[in-house]
Amino acid sequence: MVYLLLILFLGGGLAWLSERWHPQAPRWVALGAVSFALLYLAVAVMRLPAEHFSLLPAATQPDTWLAHTRLEWIPRFGIRFELALDGLSLTLVALTLLLGLIALSSSWSEIDQHSGFFQANLLWSLTGVVGVFMALDLFLFFVFYEVMLVPMYLLIAIWGHEGRAYASMKFFIFTQASGLLMLVSIVVLAYQHAQVSGSYSFSYFDLLGSPLDSSLGFWVMLGFFLAFTVKLPGFPFHTWLPDAHTQAPTAGSVLLAGILLKTGAYGLLRFTIPLFPEASLEFAPIAMALGAAGIIYGAVLAFAQSDFKRLVAYSSVSHMGFVLLGLYAWNSIAVQGAIVQMVAHGLSTAALFMVAGSLQQRMHTRDMSRMGGLWLNAPRMGACALFFTMASLGLPGLGNFVAEFLVLLGLFQVAPRVAVVAALGLVTGAIYSLIMLQRSFQGPGDPERAVPDYGGREMATMLLMIALLIWLGVYPQALLDLTQPTVDSLLSEAGS
């Protein structure tokens, strides 16, 4: 696992340096690094015995995890460099690397300035995200969580569109400020642990069972919850997202929507709820209300947008509402639904941002009122857009449908009324998605307009994502099997 991080990190440095040899070199270096990392992961996973995947990753036994590394780092505070991989982490790490490839592909011809530094930042933010999904020491987790912001900030601030200064700043400050609240919470946890056991520890395994005074526990939980909900983003804290997504270069949007948002969901699932089961139970109604509000609010705002990217960004707010609901319903079905949603949304939204990016590159606008009838000019692009719009609105047979269905099913057992409200999201989702498609690709067009259609590289990328979404929609069992042990173990840690 350490090698995985090193490959990406050093690959970034190398990509930057390679700009001196040839302006085209960085993208090849970056491609090589991500592919190598993916290959490395695949080989490492293949080598594991098959029965390992059905073990429950118990908190107390690191060897029940798929992989586990622990090195001493800062003994003064009991901080260790501790990485571990279970089915959930593995899924998300694989998704990260895959979307890394897709982001690379989407920026292949888009970035012509300082491409070395661009690819370096891309790879470094991948490093950070992969670290987030594997770190099991809370201090280390926080370090990755914050460090991935810096390259992402630079991606938006340097290669973004016209409003990038504002958007990148807002993105950074929102996430960093809420992150500091989480840091306070982490320190409180470690301090409480030290009071009880006599020594500091930031290890997930040590803190999991650590007793906490219930009123203090609530505030500490809130620190975590805020940090992750801002990142997710949950309803009242989402305002950074439309700006950041809209202004980011395509690769940045792909990474943001595809994986950075998932770190929030992952944090809630891995840390917030298991560390504070009681406080979370108490808080669940509020969290669910926020989730349902996010679904409807995001959908309504998405409907009102005329900017293609902004529309997709608001649709993310809506879709992430399902994740929040699924997690706080806290039963096996709903949590599984939330996980599938993380993967499916990552793929479908990343693809939609790629479509938006190619439109911007070809037409120099994101304004849908200046589009229309694009199917005439670029049928292949239109077909891809149609497919991913359908996926995003939850067409049965595709990944997103499975996810939303599972969430609603699980949620209905816990909070039927919330489930009814959330189900409305499927209807509103259909409305804004279809409007988007209609205003950009359908309607009267101008056959003379010079909008080059997708070429081989773009089609290959798209087909890859199409295949994955269909696979998720038709046979989600493979993914469910992979994450089931993690979900079971988290549920049993925290009590249902």
Place this chain on the structure above:
Amino acid sequence: MSGVNWWAIAPLLVLSGGAVLLMLLVAARRDTPLSWITTALILAAAALSCLPAREAIPQAVTPLLMADSYALFFTALFAICGLVTVIVSHEYLGERHGENEEFFLLVLLSTLGAVTLAYANHFVALLLGMELMGVSLYALIGYPDKLELPLEAAIKYLVLSAAASITFVFGFALLYAAVGVLDYPGIGAALASADNPVLLASAAMIVAGLGYKLSVVPFHMWTPDVYEGAPAPITGFLAAVSKGAIFAALLRWWMASGLYELPGLLTLVALVAGASMLVGNLLALLQDNIKRVLAYSSIAHMGYLLIVLVACGLVADPHLAKEAAAYYLVAYSLTSLAAFTLLGLLSRASGSKELASLDDLTGLFWRQPGLSLLFTVALLSLAGIPLTAGFVGKFYLFSAGVAGSLWGLLALLVIGSAIGLYYYLRMVYRMTLAGDAQPAAVERPGWPARLTCYGLVLAMLYLGIVPGPLMEILRTIL
């Protein structure tokens, strides 16, 4: 006094002897490079002399000085900071005509003052150190004597420092009148036994006097003007050594006299800390001169640091708070030295004028990638982003704050850091903007200065990534 005594204060002896030597040297032969190298060697020797001095501690050298590991640690820190300042000043003075030898002498004397403060265990030593450091700084700030801004800054610093010293000395007088002793442990004993309102008043006056030098709100008025006017290396020295030494002295007095037992004083310091964090960060937002931004940010940083003093009073074991202060000071000194040094180098590299306004940063990242990258790291460290020393310092503050349950101050720390991010990132953003493609008259700074900058930034990253060793050292010696 036995022979061992002398080893315990070896750094002080090296520095004083060195100052005399340098003065004689300048009298005999005016040669800038020669006095530059001599000063650098003296400062390096002072830092190194801390190693043999370890054998002789702890012991009180006269009632004035206390030679212990605390003193030696800060002595080494200040000597190294002085060394860095001297190395990079050569670059700065390079183009200045006239006599530059005194500049190095003044840096040496100022460092001597700072080191005295690290040793001070008595108010007389405290005053001596503070004045020695301060008086040398007046001259250093106004050293470019043909320019208006530095002179204005020097006068301002002189007048306000004098006001601070008066407050401070008056505080002594009151204290002496009340308890009849001036050494720290004696005061501590007197405080514990007597409940005299005069004591609290005098302690508050002394803290206020030190607060001037630390530039905490409401004693911060001089900071932006002086930072702006002083030559960049001296601004760095002021931020790193002068503030560090005053804080180190304050912390020792605070601990040795048990001042944290006084709830009134604790509330006062907490208020000052909170106000500094808010005012410093908010006013920094309004500035468009880089040095002024950094000046206000230093006010905020001093506010963060004061959390430690409050925490001392509220935790069972003030050890953690002391460690936090020491780590934060090391991180802050390195970072601000690096930031100002790089600012100076970047100015020279992008034409002869000083980089003053934020607009001057535009496009620097593409014109001067190496130095700009280092500057970015320094800014991120000031902002407290992980993997830099600044973050570990902030983490320590969080730990101390949590241990003392200082929720209000911690909330302000979070808010302040969030505001702070804005102005640090604004500078980073300016640098990354596509600037005019003119390949500016690039004048590469000399290798000693460049090497020093790389060293500082590497140290910053090292302390951020592998903080363990320094933490262990701090834990064993404090």
